Amino acid sequence: MRDLRRLPKANLHLHLTGAMRPATLVELAARAGLRLPPPLPDGVTHGWDTFQERYDIARSAVRTAEDVSRVIRETITDSERDGAAWVEIQIDPTSYARRLGGEAVVVETALAATAGRAGIVLASSWAGTPQTAARIARLAARYQSHGVVGFGLSNDERRGRVADFAEAFRVAADAGLLAVPHAGFYEAAWHVRECVERLGASRIGHGLTAAADPATLALLAERSVTLEVCPTSYPPLGVGDLATLPIARLIEAGVPVALGTDDPLLFGADLSAQYAIARQLGLDDATLALLARQSIAASAAPTPVRTQLLAEVDSWLSS
Numbered sequence: 420m421r422d423l424r425r426l427p428k429a430n431l432h433l434h435l436t437g438a439m440r441p442a443t444l445v446e447l448a449a450r451a452g453l454r455l456p457p458p459l460p461d462g463v464t465h466g467w468d469t470f471q472e473r474y475d476i477a478r479s480a481v482r483t484a485e486d487v488s489r490v491i492r493e494t495i496t497d498s499e500r501d502g503a504a505w506v507e508i509q510i511d512p513t514s515y516a517r518r519l520g521g522e523a524v525v526v527e528t529a530l531a532a533t534a535g536r537a538g539i540v541l542a543s544s545w546a547g548t549p550q551t552a553a554r555i556a557r558l559a560a561r562y563q564s565h566g567v568v569g570f571g572l573s574n575d576e577r578r579g580r581v582a583d584f585a586e587a588f589r590v591a592a593d594a595g596l597l598a599v600p601h602a603g604f605y606e607a608a609w610h611v612r613e614c615v616e617r618l619g620a621s622r623i624g625h626g627l628t629a630a631a632d633p634a635t636l637a638l639l640a641e642r643s644v645t646l647e648v649c650p651t652s653y654p655p656l657g658v659g660d661l662a663t664l665p666i667a668r669l670i671e672a673g674v675p676v677a678l679g680t681d682d683p684l685l686f687g688a689d690l691s692a693q694y695a696i697a698r699q700l701g702l703d704d705a706t707l708a709l710l711a712r713q714s715i716a717a718s719a720a721p722t723p724v725r726t727q728l729l730a731e732v733d734s735w736l737s738s
């Protein structure tokens with residue numbers, strides 16, 4: 420059996436806080452005097468709030484520019500070990516701006532830490548105001564030529580209206596940034612469709628509810644909108660189980676799929692583990708290689724990096 424760690428792939432869905440090593444969280448939390456909650460029991464469904472609470476505690480342990488740099492450096496190291504030669508890290512600059520001295524400082528700190536070896540996606544929140552989103556989109560536009568590759572919207576999509584964020588995504592599109600909103604996690608296929616039609620989404624974070632609607636699948640396939648599917652994120656939040664994950668249906672419909680990790684700190688699985696889940700679902704190595712190719716193709720990695728990684732996927736498959 421081919422080693423999934425040796426399959427070159429891109430991780431296009433990973434949040435800064437959620438990428439933190441558990442040991443780093445323990446260390447930063449101790450320094451900040453924070454008490455960490457006990458791990459969540461396996462096999463139990465949690466509401467969004469339980470998840471968000473833990474995420475917030477982890478985020479509040481990140482206090483300095485050095486902390487942000489460290490998490491990014493460790494993320495790149497861990498990703499490379501995992502065969503994710505390219506990673507795009509989502510950051511909501513408002514989360515760290517007060518402690519670091521401004522949103523632009525957060526972005527510059529993150530970009531310096533990547534040293535060109537990863538992309539940064541600036542994300543605002545579905546729960547935030549459209550004005551905040553537009554401000555973050557302008558910030559992303561300002562750093563477009565310095566390594567910011569996309570603009571997204573994270574958090575619980577039920578808390579915002581799609582049309583309200585059209586202006587922010589227009590700013591991002593004008594700057595040549597990828598539009599990568601989270602969508603179709605809780606809301607049905609209409610939400611994915613609206614994000615494509617009204618926000619010009621180039622990729623969708625999750626978007627699994629689209630699988631139930633042939634018209635939305637056709638739209639995604641026609642416009643080559645990639646779904647960033649993160650298998651281990653769904654069972655704990657009660658929005659799908661692994662056995663019925665519709666990866667094969669998406670592929671059959673011609674929708675590009677890029678597997679991602681979302682928040683390995685909370686969900687406990689790296690990118691190779693996501694591919695292992697797809698393998699358990701019956702996908703053969705040729706299909707896993709296709710997923711890897713699609714992740715690389717949908718990334719913002721520089722062209723020479725993409726060309727090399729695609730060639731390495733071919734070698735993996737022919738090995």
Ligand SMILES: [Zn+2]
Pocket residue numbers: 432434573601624681
């Ligand atoms: Zn996410």
